[in-house]
Amino acid sequence: MIPVFVIIPLACAFVIPLVAKKYEVLAPAVAGVGSFLLLVFSIWSIFLLGGDGHVVYEVGNWQPPVGIPMVVDGLSVLMLLVVNVTGFLSLVYSVPYMKKFTSARYYYTLFALLLAGLNGVVISGDLFNLFIFVEITAIASYALVAFGTERQELEAAFRYAVLGTLASAAILLGIGLAYSHTSTLNLADMAEVLSAEGAGGVVIPFVTVLFVAGFGLKAALVPFHSWLPDAHPAAPAPISAMLSGVVIKTIGVYALVRVLFNVFGMTQATTDVLIWLGIISMAVGVLLAIGQWDFKRLLAYHSISQIGYVVFGIGLGTPLGIAGGLFHLFNHSLFKSLLFLNAGSVEQAAGTRKLDELGGLSEKMPVTSWTSLVASLSIAGVPPLCGFWSKLIIIIAAFQAGHVIGAVVCIGTGIITLASFLKVQRYAFFMRKGEVKDFIKEAPLLMQISMVALAVLCVLVGILFVPFLSEVIQPATDVLLRGTGAFADFNLLGV
C-alpha cells in the first residue's frame, strides 16, 4: 500500500489539467479528494508499522539492492503526517483564496505535484530516487512562488530557483561521489557498506559537506538562508504555509538527517556542525525578524529561527534532544502554516500586510484573530500549547547534554519570539487606530474551517502531548537513535 502516497497526487496532477479545462470547479474537487485520501492513508500508516517498525515495498518486485525500495518507518510516518495534515488543510484554504487568480487549475496541478514530491522524499529508500523527489518538490515550489507573476513574485522565484538549482548540483555531486565510493545507491545497502568499511577516508566527509550545504540551503539554515525571506512571502498564502510548514523540513531537514544519521552515521564533527548551524539559525533568524513590519516577511524570518530549534535539537543526538527536535518539527508545521494562513486572510480582507497600516481587526475578523492568537502563543512557547512542550524538551535536553550556550540561546530566542508576536497581535488585531475600514470582513467559510482546524490541532497536541510523544515521536526518535543500524534489519539481500 505504500506507493499510494506517490500515486494519488501524481494521478491528481495528471487528471486536473484534463478535466478542469472544461469544468474549472473540478480542479479543487479532484485535488481536495486526493489530498483527503492522502491524509487518511497517512493517519492509517501510524498503525501500519508492525513489531519491527517498518514496511518495505519493492517497486516492480525487483529485490534490493538492485531495485528501488519504498520504506515507511517511524520517521517516515511522522513526516507523512506533517506533509499531509498541512497539505490537506492548505488545500481547503486555497479553494476560496485562489478565486482571485486566473487559471487556478494550474495551481492545483502544481500543488498536487508538490505533494507527490514531498511524499516521495519521505518514503524513498534509494538515494538517487530521493534526489528526484527533492527536485520534483523544488520545481513545483519555484513555479508556485512565481504564481502571482508580479514583479516581486518573479524576482523572488528567480533567486529561489537559481540557489535551489545550485544546491541540487551540490547534492547530485555528493550522490555521485557516494555511489562511486560504495557502488550502491540503496540507502540500506550503502549504510551496510560504509559501516563494514569503518571510519577514515576522505570521500564520505566530503560528501557530508556537500549534503550539509545542499540540503542546508533547501532548509534555509543560516548561512544559506538569503532566499527564504523573499520567496516565502511572495507565494500565495496557502503555498507560503506549505513552504514554511512542510517543504523546508522535508527536502531540507528530513533528507539531511536521514542521510547523516541512518546512512553515513554521526561523527563528532557532524554533530558539532548541526548544533552550531542550529544555534546560529535560531539567533540570527529571530534577530532579523523583530525589525520586520511586513506580516509574512516577519513570519518567514521566524521560520529560519524555528528550523534552528529543530536542527539544534536533533543535532544534540541524545534521545531527549532528537525527540524534542522532531516534536518541534511537527508543531512548527502546525502553527507556522496557521500563521501564514492568518496572514493570507488578513491580506485578503485589508488589502495590505503591513503591520503598521492594520489595526483593530479583532472585531471584524474574530476567527482569524483568535486562531492567530493561538498560533502566536504556540510559537512563542506559552503553556499548555504545543510549542511550549517541544521547546521545553529541547532546552532540558541541551542542559542534559551540557550544552549551556545552546540552552541559553534557546531561552533567549523564545523570549524575543514572544515579544515579536505580541507586536503582531497588538498592531494587527487588538490596537484600535482610527476607524477600522468598513470593507474588512471575516474570511470565507472554508478558510475559517482550515484555520480553526489547525488551531484546534495546536491545542490538542499541546494538551495530549504525552500520548502523542509515545505514539508518533517515539518511533521516529528510535529510527534516528539506531543510527546506521536502522536499516540493517531491512533484510536486504533476500536472506
Place this chain on the structure above:
Amino acid sequence: MSLYFMALVLFCIGVYGLVVKKNLIKKIIGLVIIENAVNLFLILTGFRTGGEAPILERGMEAVPEHFVDPLPQAMILTSIVIGLGVIALLVAISVRIYEKYGTFDVTKITELKG
C-alpha cells in the same frame, strides 16, 4: 585524472558565470554549465578505458570487469531531464521579468531586500 580536472574547471567556469555576470540569461547559462559539469563528472565515475557496453549477446560470456557501469548513465539521463525542466522554468521566469522590468540586468531588478 585530467578528465576529472576538466570537469572541475568546467564547474568553476559555471560558477564564475553565475556569480559575476549581471545578465539574467548569462546567469542561466552559467547554471547550465554547472549542471553539465556535474553530469560529466558522474559519467566519468562509471567510465572504464576500453570498456564495453554492458549488453550480453547470445553465446557471450559475462565479464563484469570489461563493462562500463551503466547506472551513472541512467542517472545522468534523469538528471539531464530534471535540468531541462528547471532551465525551462528559469527562462520562462526571466521572460516574465523582462516584461515587468524591461531589463535583464540584475542590478536594476531590486524590489526585494534579500
